[in-house]
Amino acid sequence: MSAAPVETGSLRCSLAGKVWLAGTPRAVVALEDIELEVAPGEFVVLIGPSGCGKSTLLSLVAGLEDITSGAIEHSGRPVGPPGPDRCMIFQQTSLYPWLSVADNVTFGPRLRGMPKQERRELAARLLRSVGLAHAVDQRPGELSGGMRQRVAIARALAMKPEILLMDEPFAALDVQTRFKLQDHVLNVWRESGASVLFVTHHIDEAIALADRIVVFTATPGRIKEIVPVDIPRPRSPRDPMFHELHDRLLDLLRDEVDRAFAEQERLGA
Amino acid sequence: MANVNQTDAAAVPTLTVPSAADALRRQAATTTGAAAPSRVRRALTTAGWSFASVSLFAGLWELAWALDLLDPLLMPPPHIFLRDFGEQAKFFDTSNIGAASSAPAVAVLTTILATSLRVLAGLTLAFLASLAVGVFVSYSKLAGRLLLPTLTLLAPISPVAWLPVAIFLFGLGNGPAVFMVFIGVFFIMTMATVSQIASVPTTYLDVARTMGATRRQTLRRVVLPAVLPGLFLVLRLNLFAAWIVVLIAEAVGVGSGLGQIVIQARNTFNSSLVFFTMTLIGLTGFLFDYALRVVQRRLLWWEPAGGLA
Numbered sequence: 327m328s329a330a331p332v333e334t335g336s337l338r339c340s341l342a343g344k345v346w347l348a349g350t351p352r353a354v355v356a357l358e359d360i361e362l363e364v365a366p367g368e369f370v371v372l373i374g375p376s377g378c379g380k381s382t383l384l385s386l387v388a389g390l391e392d393i394t395s396g397a398i399e400h401s402g403r404p405v406g407p408p409g410p411d412r413c414m415i416f417q418q419t420s421l422y423p424w425l426s427v428a429d430n431v432t433f434g435p436r437l438r439g440m441p442k443q444e445r446r447e448l449a450a451r452l453l454r455s456v457g458l459a460h461a462v463d464q465r466p467g468e469l470s471g472g473m474r475q476r477v478a479i480a481r482a483l484a485m486k487p488e489i490l491l492m493d494e495p496f497a498a499l500d501v502q503t504r505f506k507l508q509d510h511v512l513n514v515w516r517e518s519g520a521s522v523l524f525v526t527h528h529i530d531e532a533i534a535l536a537d538r539i540v541v542f543t544a545t546p547g548r549i550k551e552i553v554p555v556d557i558p559r560p561r562s563p564r565d566p567m568f569h570e571l572h573d574r575l576l577d578l579l580r581d582e583v584d585r586a587f588a589e590q591e592r593l594g595a
Numbered sequence: 596m597a598n599v600n601q602t603d604a605a606a607v608p609t610l611t612v613p614s615a616a617d618a619l620r621r622q623a624a625t626t627t628g629a630a631a632p633s634r635v636r637r638a639l640t641t642a643g644w645s646f647a648s649v650s651l652f653a654g655l656w657e658l659a660w661a662l663d664l665l666d667p668l669l670m671p672p673p674h675i676f677l678r679d680f681g682e683q684a685k686f687f688d689t690s691n692i693g694a695a696s697s698a699p700a701v702a703v704l705t706t707i708l709a710t711s712l713r714v715l716a717g718l719t720l721a722f723l724a725s726l727a728v729g730v731f732v733s734y735s736k737l738a739g740r741l742l743l744p745t746l747t748l749l750a751p752i753s754p755v756a757w758l759p760v761a762i763f764l765f766g767l768g769n770g771p772a773v774f775m776v777f778i779g780v781f782f783i784m785t786m787a788t789v790s791q792i793a794s795v796p797t798t799y800l801d802v803a804r805t806m807g808a809t810r811r812q813t814l815r816r817v818v819l820p821a822v823l824p825g826l827f828l829v830l831r832l833n834l835f836a837a838w839i840v841v842l843i844a845e846a847v848g849v850g851s852g853l854g855q856i857v858i859q860a861r862n863t864f865n866s867s868l869v870f871f872t873m874t875l876i877g878l879t880g881f882l883f884d885y886a887l888r889v890v891q892r893r894l895l896w897w898e899p900a901g902g903l904a
Contacts, residue, residue, distance in 0.1 A: 390801055408804040420798040423897040424820040434806035437816075467897065485806065 334401045335366035335488040335521060337387065341396035344382050348394050355546035356382045360396070362540060362549065366488070369515055369522045371532040373579065374542025374550075375586040380525045382547070384491045387523060388414045400489065410434055410485035417494040419474050421466040421481075427453065428462045431480045452480040455517065456510050472503035476510060483518055490515070492524045496531070508534050512559070529575045533568055534561055541578045544586035551578060669866055676867040676874075683871045687856060707879055710852040713769060714834075714841050714883065717776020722830055725781050729788025730814065746785055754779035754840045762848050772844040772852070779840040780833045787829040791822040824891070824898030831887050838880050853879075 342360040347353050357379040364370050372380040385391040386398055389408040398405045400412065408414075421430045428449035429436070435445055453459050456476040466474055475495050482490055492511070496504045508531060515522050526532055532539045539553045553575065557567045653673045659665045660672040667675060676683070684699030687706045732739045732746075757778045761771035795818055803813045845854025853876055860868035 388801075388805060390804065408801070408807070410805065410807050412805070414801065414805050416798045416801070418796075418798055420796075420802050422799065422802075422817065422820065433802075433816075437806055437808050437812050465897070481802075 333366050336401060337364040337489055337521065337523075338362075338399045339383075339387075339396070340399070342383075342386065342393055342398050343395035344379065344386060344391065345394045357386070358546045358548050360547075360549060362552075364489075364521050364523065367519050367521055369524065369535055369537045371524045371526060371536035371539045372542065373526060373529065373532050373539055373575070374547065375544045375579065375583045376527070377586070378542040378544055378582070379547025380542055381493050384414065384493050384523060384525060387489065388412050388491050390414070411487055412489045412491060413482035413485050413487035414491040414493065415475070415478050415482050415495045417497050419466070419471070419478075421474055421477055423466050425466075426462070427458070427464050427466065427469070427477050430466065430477055431484055433481060434485045448484060449480075452483050453477070455483070455514060456480050470503075472499050472507055475499070475507060479510065479514060483514060486518075487520050490518070490520045490522045492522060494525050494527065497527070504528075504531065511535065529572055529579070530563060532575065533557070533571050534563075539575065541575065542582070544582045545589060550582065553578075671867045671870060673870075673874075676870040683868055686859065686865070686868055703875070706851065706853055706856060707875060710841060710845065710854065711879060711883070713772040713845075713849075713852065714776055714837050716769075717773045717841070718780060718830065718834070718837055720773070721777045721780040721784055722826070724777070725784035725788055726826065728785050729792060730818075732785070733789055733792040734810075734814070743789070746782060750782035750786060754836070755843055758844065758847060761844065767848050767850060769849065771848045772841050775840045775844040776837045779836050780830070783833060784826065784829060787826055788822065791825045792818060795821045820897075824895040827887070827891050827895055831884060831891070834884055834887065835880065838876070838883075842876070 339360045339362045342357065342362075343355070344357040345353050345355050360383060362370075372383065374380055382391065386393050387400075387405060389405050389412065405412070421427075422433065425433065428446065431449040431452055432440065432445040435448060440448070450459065450462060453462055456479055458473060458476055458480070461469065461473060461477070466477065469477065478495070495511075496507050499507065511522070511524075512535065522535075524532075524535060533555055536555050539555060541550045541553065542548065543550045553571070555561075555571065557565060557571070561568060656665075656670075657672045657674065660667060660670075660675075665672070681699050684703045687702040688699065728742070728746075732742050754775055757775060758771070761774045761778075765771045765774055799817050799821055800813065803817045808816070841852070842854035842857065845852035846858040849855060853872055856872045857869060857876075860866075860872060
């Protein structure tokens with residue numbers, strides 16, 4: 327790699343790869359030769375056919391899975407075990423149903439012994455930032471799916487992460503809720519200054535959010551193309567540039583989805 | 596509920612857009628709060644049907660007696676075996692004949708209490724021990740490999756088969772009865788703990804990991820709260836097994852308690868006393884389950900227990 331100074335908070339994947347069940351006859355290559363640099367504060371969306379390894383890449387960055395080739399560096403150092411500097415927001419509800427909304431949000435700070443009063447204030451502030459100030463004392467079970475994901479975002483923010491990893495966080499939500507939550511994510515991203523790696527299946531969502539969109543190929547997952555999004559925010563789906571980009575991404579993806587299906591049929595036969 | 600939502604939707608367009616959907620949810624939630632009176636009504640309805648059910652059963656029994664289909668010596672109907680409480684209660688008094696005996700009602704209550712405490716002690720010990728062993732086995736690979744096969748082999752042995760062991764180990768008295776309850780519940784609870792721990796959602800654990808939780812913190816703040824409701828349900832389902840076992844233990848080796856009264860009634864061919872004691876056992880068992888249900892709802896409210904709530 328070049329000798330350029332490494333910025334704090336930057337993320338660099340060099341020839342990163344992941345093989346499931348490595349060394350066994352059933353080994354599956356999930357990711358191969360991933361070259362990707364994410365600048366501090368950058369919003370990068372990963373898009374690609376199902377099973378292309380987008381989520382795997384997030385798990386590798388989070389440290390939840392071990393890399394099998396290449397390297398992933400955060401602020402110039404190889405990523406280690408999971409840590410609060412790289413916080414993950416999961417697709418499924420991951421709130422603890424036995425804790426109140428406020429206690430969920432401050433779960434991490436509590437582990438480090440933050441005093442009660444301070445936790446209370448932190449929770450109130452973070453919940454306000456995702457528009458849920460009124461929900462402090464509610465239980466996760468009383469919230470809608472969209473509200474729960476906002477609590478999960480607030481919980482991640484409580485760790486002051488440098489990188490936010492979002493694995494299809496809105497997959498289970500309806501279209502309207504999804505739009506509102508995209509606004510929340512953009513606000514949170516701007517205010518926190520964290521960089522974001524965001525996995526989605528939705529082209530529109532990718533264009534609405536990203537600085538750059540990384541398109542993955544089907545199995546094994548590789549980067550097919552990195553598409554910068556130069557449309558000024560806020561982006562309207564009615565913008566002709568939006569349409570143009572949408573069509574281009576659709577073409578890129580369609581090829582890959584066709585390939586993925588052909589592959590599945592071949593394996594099935 | 597759908598209707599409520601729609602009318603509310605018409606009423607709140609002035610709210611800021613991001614929270615409009617949430618406001619609807621909240622309103623829906625407060626409306627459920629207002630449904631408290633209907634909960635009372637539901638409870639009354641349940642009680643009414645329970646009463647009707649028991650009455651029907653007792654009524655048929657009485658009818659069979661009235662039609663002379665049942666021999667009152669062998670199968671005395673409820674009005675006979677419940678008629679003379681004082682007469683029946685006499686048999687519960689275990690103090691020496693001729694000594695100044697306590698009031699019959701007190702003797703009945705003491706007997707019920709003795710049996711209940713044995714069940715409670717056995718259940719509590721089994722719950723704590725199975726939780727500890729289950730966690731140990733799940734968290735230590737070596738312990739799992741060494742202990743699980745034996746536990747799996749011991750689990751299907753009927754607790755009744757342990758009775759001689761209980762008496763060898765503890766002699767007579769409370770010891771064997773508590774031990775029997777313990778054995779009757781311990782193995783199945785341990786297996787349940789292991790399987791519950793194995794099925795804690797991965798995201799729960801991943802969240803804790805990314806927050807930097809230590810193993811101990813994960814165990815205490817994530818795994819335990821995640822498994823407790825399920826375990827408590829298993830405990831409740833095994834409560835009846837515990838009651839069966841404690842009666843057997845009392846009948847054989849303790850010398851007091853409801854089980855001993857049943858055996859005494861059998862030996863003296865006192866069928867009224869048998870049915871009287873059975874009624875007491877049934878009521879106490881029901882109250883036990885009810886108490887556990889309340890504990891479950893109060894302390895472990897986050898996991899609805901399905902139809903058993």
